[in-house]
Amino acid sequence: MLSNNEIEPLNALFPSPVALVTSCDNSSRSNVCTVSWMGVVSTEPFQVGIVLRKSRLTYEAISQSLQFAINIPSTDLIHTIDYCGFISGRNRNKFTDCNLTTRKGRHVRSPLINECTVNYECTVASIINAGSHDLIIGKVVATHISHIINSNERSAIIDKVNPLILCFNEYWSIGKSVGKILII
Secondary structure (H helix, E strand, C coil), rough: CCHHHHHHHHCCCCCCEEEEEEEEEECCCEEEEEECEEEEEECCEEEEEEEEEEECCHHHHHHHHHHHEEEEEEEHHHHHHHHHHCCCCCCCCHHHHCCCEEECCCCCCCEECCCCEEEEEEEEEEEEECCCEEEEEEEEEEECCCCCCCCHHHHHHHHHHHHHEEEECCECCCCCCCCCCCCC
């Protein structure tokens, strides 16, 4: 059995989905960062939460503009995900460095990443102080799913998206389905 000293508290909860969050500040400067602390917080209205350190450039841009985009990357973007999680947008253009192509959203100025098969446009519903980080709750105002996905074949969606999760500082793919929710 592992003691508390053998596992960093930040890594104790697992698994966490991985996303590329894009932002655009009030001067139209765009940035992308990797986020692994996120999830759905409400279905009506559809809202998601992301957790960011207050010192991050992405946090500053979202605080200014009150909007952002969540882009779901596949496993073939693992090097981009790692780079965008450790390199600051203050000094580098991560879109250029990672050869990411972008497009405009319908409702937010934050760019959508073409290499990601799912993109969510979000407006900030609230920002909650959570200590060293803040929980940013975004109302999803538009969802974009790549044309390669057939929404009638739900199992094919996971195969096509091929999303990543982070667990104990390692990236993992999701793997195969082991069952469906049973409603009693």
